[in-house]
Amino acid sequence: METSAVSRGVRELEERVGLSIFERSHRGVTTSAAGVIYLGGVREALDLLERVEATARSVGAGKSGLLRIGFVWSFAFGPIVRLLEEMRRVQPEIEVQLVEDGPDQLIARLHDGKLDVVLTAIEPEGHVPSRPIGQVSRLTLWNERLLAALPASEGKAAVSWGDLAEQKLLCRHADDFRGFTAFIESTGGPTLRFFPQDCSREGLLGFVAAGHGWTIVPESLRECDVHGIALIPIDSANAALRVELLWRSESNNPAVHAFIKLAKKMRTRPGFSPGA
Template sequence: MTFTLEQLRGFVAVADELHFGRAAARLKMTQPPLSRQIQKLERAVGAQLLERDNRRVTLTAAGTAFLTEARRLLTLADTAPELARRVSSGASGLVRIGFTAASAYGVLGELLNDLSRELPEVDVDLTEMVTREQVAGLLKEEVDLGLARPPFDEETFGSRVLHREALLVAAPVGHRLLALGRPATASDLSGEPVVMHSPTKAKYFYDLVAGVVPIATENIVHTVSQVLTMLWLVAAGRGVAFVPASAARLAIEGVGFVRLETPTPEPVELHLLWARDSKNPALWRALAALERRTDGT
């Protein structure tokens, strides 16, 4: 047997007033139906909740314990419709964000601050993922929003440019490239040992660098996928590396930076990425809140 919300409200009123007459008046009903509600509730619970006689009403030990849960259930019942409306509108809920390691160098924190300020009741769950993992996660509905590198399937995914930045050459402190006083060119880098991006795990950066600087295979001393790893190898004197300008914020000891001459001043792009058919209302509210950050600047 189950109990109803009306029975719970009747029980809480009697527990508050410790008097059936006053409780009935508070509920705008007569005393006999209130008494029947309590009896039905006790049968459903399987325990006596109230001691009553002609002079007084008291709570049993079971009634005292049940009162706490009854109040909690009534609070949930009262707030659930509003919560459902807020989740449906996107004002509450959860947005799961996948992000590349390099996007955490400043951009991610600013984005999270914007979301916290604009949508304080939306929770955010973070997962570090390379772009191809984000694409798979969006397709499987494991994440809602990505901070990823292009290109993307435009029929399946929506995207906006979140951030653009320059491409830098990272070199050991004291290296001749750091004393150029101008952006480094492809000819300046001829013959330099290079810590290169992986053509599979960091394909975006590999293609970007290869399109600007022809690097001979024999000059590639290491191939890695993470910018932080590149910088530690540069600090150890293993070679030079090509990194986004935001990587300079890491301030790795023994590493200096010089801008790389590129056809466009800020060729490195980071995009917001989402599945066009997402059913998560909070995602669309998050995108609206972040719109001013995605003006391509």
């Protein structure tokens, strides 16, 4: 650019901002005190703009951003942990936030936009879900066998739904025990008696270990060593649930699509499912 054009551009800038950025004399041109402050601020603004643009490009490409995952307690172990580990390895800039709650509450948060994806379990193929899931996209990840959790002192090797129907079954209020009971009855099984408790899952398992009842847990919980509890197979073909990943079809969060892409890849790997 010619010197005259540069000079004209500088003067136009000075007129626009209302200050003299440079001091001119017979000795040459120097930056004024006001100019030092102004140019320093401009440099900071340009640096910030570059960082904002880089962050926006990263988020847009699904390489960073925020991913809010809802899950029921039963998936605090097993394949979901391996999926989150792989997510951290391949997408370390994506911040993951976890919300643990009952399935109905999680699905409500998903519909309200307070969660990006939900990991939940529904009845196996061939059975109508006991609760509506709504208009969301769904991806089946694995089948989760169910186990009976009972005091280790019981010394049992296997139990049936009939055995469970004779027991006081513990659960949390957020658990979908009514829907699960209806599912077992729909397959010709007995009516199970659940007694909801206002406690954490750890507290619930401690209650079982102390002999105050039994509960039903997923096979993934085998990876958690709980003192005083035996995890016993339920002798029934329908003692299983299908684990699915749910997300809003209209979601425009690139981190969601990156997570779904990874989940599709992980579910085909040997050893991903419980018991594999």
